[in-house]
Amino acid sequence: MRILTGIQSTGVPHLGNLLGAILPAISMSRAGNNDAFLFIADLHSFTTVRDPQLRKENTYAVAAAWLACGLDVERVTFYRQSDVPEVTELTWYLQCMTPCPMLENAHSFKDALAKGTVPNAGVFNYPVLMAADILLYDTNVVPVGKDQKQHLEITRDIASVFNRAYGEDTFVMPEARIDAGLMTIPGTDGRKMSKSYNNTINVFLPEKELKKQVMGIVTDSKSLEEPKDPATDNVFQLFKLAAPPEAATAMEASYRAGGYGYGHAKKELLEVLLSRFAQERATFQGLMADRSVLDKQLAVGAEKARAVAQATLQRVRGRAGYGTGMPPAGPVVR
Ligand code: ADP
Ligand code: TRP
Numbered sequence: 484m485r486i487l488t489g490i491q492s493t494g495v496p497h498l499g500n501l502l503g504a505i506l507p508a509i510s511m512s513r514a515g516n517n518d519a520f521l522f523i524a525d526l527h528s529f530t531t532v533r534d535p536q537l538r539k540e541n542t543y544a545v546a547a548a549w550l551a552c553g554l555d556v557e558r559v560t561f562y563r564q565s566d567v568p569e570v571t572e573l574t575w576y577l578q579c580m581t582p583c584p585m586l587e588n589a590h591s592f593k594d595a596l597a598k599g600t601v602p603n604a605g606v607f608n609y610p611v612l613m614a615a616d617i618l619l620y621d622t623n624v625v626p627v628g629k630d631q632k633q634h635l636e637i638t639r640d641i642a643s644v645f646n647r648a649y650g651e652d653t654f655v656m657p658e659a660r661i662d663a664g665l666m667t668i669p670g671t672d673g674r675k676m677s678k679s680y681n682n683t684i685n686v687f688l689p690e691k692e693l694k695k696q697v698m699g700i701v702t703d704s705k706s707l708e709e710p711k712d713p714a715t716d717n718v719f720q721l722f723k724l725a726a727p728p729e730a731a732t733a734m735e736a737s738y739r740a741g742g743y744g745y746g747h748a749k750k751e752l753l754e755v756l757l758s759r760f761a762q763e764r765a766t767f768q769g770l771m772a773d774r775s776v777l778d779k780q781l782a783v784g785a786e787k788a789r790a791v792a793q794a795t796l797q798r799v800r801g802r803a804g805y806g807t808g809m810p811p812a813g814p815v816v817r
Contacts, residue, residue, distance in 0.1 A: 486511065487520040487622040487657075489564065489613070492528050492541040496548040497683035498756075499668035499676035502724060505552050507665060508626065512559045519559045520620050520788065521549065526564045526571070527612060530605040543770075546777050548687060551766040560791075562784035564616065569792040573615040574608070576799055580644050581611055581637075590633055614638035619792045621655040626662065635659035649802040650813055668724060671700040673717050684721065686760040687767045697753045707744035718748040726755045 488508060496505060512519035525542050532538050542563060554561060564570060586592060589610050595602035613634050617625055618641075625635055635657065642654040667675050670682030677683070684696050700717050713719040713735045723731045734751065737743035757764075770777055797806070804810045 484516075484623045485518045485520065485621060485655075486624045486626065487522075487617060487620055488626050489522050489524040489527070489616055490545055490549070492523050492525050492538065492545045493532075494541055494678055495544040495685055495687055497676060497678065497685045498721075498725075499670070499683065501548070501552065501686065502668050503665055504628075505549060507662070509549075509552055509554050511626065512554070520622070521554065521559055521561050522616070522784075522788070523563050524616070527609060530603065530609055543774055543777055544687075546781060547767050547770040550770060550777070550780065551687075551763040556780050556783060560784055560787045561780065562788040563781050566781065566785035567619075567788050567792050569789065569796045570612070570615050570619055573619050573792075573796060573799060574612045576803060577614055577618070577641050577645065578608060578611050580648070581641050585637060585640060586610060589637065590630075610634045610637040611641065614641045617657050618642055618654045619795050620788070621791070621795060622657045623655060624660050625657050626660045628665075629661055629663075632659060632661060649799075650811065653799065653802055666724075669717060669720050671696065671717065673701065673720075684756070686756055687764060690757065693756065694753055697749050697756070700749060700752075702745040705745075707746075708741055710741040711738040711743070711745075713738040716745070716748075718745055718752055722748065722752045722755060725752070725759055730755065 490504075508519075508521065511517065512521065523542050523545050525538060528538055528541070532541070546561075546563075549561065550556070586607050591609050592602060592607055595606045610633075614637060617635075617638050625631075625638075627635065636659075638657060642656055646653050646656075670676035670680055671684065672680070672682045674680055674682060684693070686693065688696070700721070702716060702718060703711075705711050713723075716738070719731075719734060719738060722734055726734070730751075734748060738748075800806045801808060802810055
């Protein structure tokens, strides 16, 4: 079964991204005989990010994070979206088969309108590029968060219109897989950890900066002596997610007993993060210090991806009446 998902390149992945998306996706890519395609959606980033250095930096950081977390490039086709230019040609064909109202109704476009600025046409066409990402690789399953559900529906609608016109076997019909069981990791202020809330813990940061983030976790003002409630405390919530269960049980008992301060808990949390992610941190730093390994891995991925992309595009071109040879006779689009 072919599984494909895109990862936005919007910065260095944080603990929420790691536990909520990267590690689950990597274990899924290892399961059974799944054939996984994972890519960095750097073309999508052009709808919002203009700075070329920032784009490049973010793309490398995302790639380094995935590799540091154990993505196996032998098994998984791991590539940068922009390294497969076939996707933009397919986007064009798909756009011409997409009714504008479908895109006007997309949440991503409506959200952009609601901000009060004039959205660019890239924002409008964002779901079509995403449909091309998926259809180009004969994808069966697309694991995504709830927020991407509508984009998957749009993809299926576009694929149906195209298949009806040019042959039912032109595109494989993809299914969304929305894993409701995935946990939401809380941030340093107790809200969902998110770049946009500025409440992240970033395990790839140098120790000093990571420490600053951990020390900044919001707690109540109970004194060291007072017993504390682990269920409502942000430090404990994060500790529980990262530490071995015995350690969490022990910390829970210390909270309830009193005589154990939030400063102690933060120190323990920092230690657990540093030890649990020691390997990942070292690999990440190494990959970011010498980008040639990342370049090489991404080039291998791009080559594997392009072979599949070219075959699909050939099929689409032939059916739509491009290239050499006569297109097959069949239903025509009016
Ligand atoms: P952010 O909210 O920081 O901008 P993204 O929207 O780029 O993060 O999320 C990238 C991936 O990480 C998505 O699959 C998303 O579901 C997952 N993710 C982000 N934040 C969390 C979190 N706090 N808990 C669990 N998963 C998360
Ligand atoms: N739009 C997705 C997001 O914001 C990223 C993405 C781009 C994607 N192309 C994709 C996800 C194709 C799955 C399949 O998270």
